[in-house]
Amino acid sequence: MIMNENAEKWISEYARLSDLYGDAIETGNHKKANKAYDELMAVYQQIKAQGALNSEAFHELLSAPSMGTRLWAATHYLAISNDEAEKVLSALGEVPNSLLAVSAKITLEEWEKDV
Numbered sequence: 001m002i003m004n005e006n007a008e009k010w011i012s013e014y015a016r017l018s019d020l021y022g023d024a025i026e027t028g029n030h031k032k033a034n035k036a037y038d039e040l041m042a043v044y045q046q047i048k049a050q051g052a053l054n055s056e057a058f059h060e061l062l063s064a065p066s067m068g069t070r071l072w073a074a075t076h077y078l079a080i081s082n083d084e085a086e087k088v089l090s091a092l093g094e095v096p097n098s099l100l101a102v103s104a105k106i107t108l109e110e111w112e113k114d115v
Helices: 005-027 030-049 056-063 067-077 082-093 099-114
Strands: none
Touching: 005 030, 005 056, 005 067, 005 099, 030 067, 056 067, 056 082, 067 082, 067 099, 082 099
């Protein structure tokens, strides 16, 4: 898929905000996490509206260095490629002493209830 420059900017912002969210969750900063979440969901809607969820750039977020980015990308990728997204969430769920790991496990559990 050929993306326009605007979609690339939204995906870059998605990566930044999901990383910020992950860091805030892991450090217990709920105000920062809530703000990042709200902004992230708005950016996600922009990416979705532009049809960029199927792009290679969005797919690459599944292997981003940031746990927060992998968590959100996999969560949003479930409807596109659930096998791949489930593998990412399952791996994240195995990280010891991580609140994001708990979130990954719950996301998988809820997804499996609906499938």
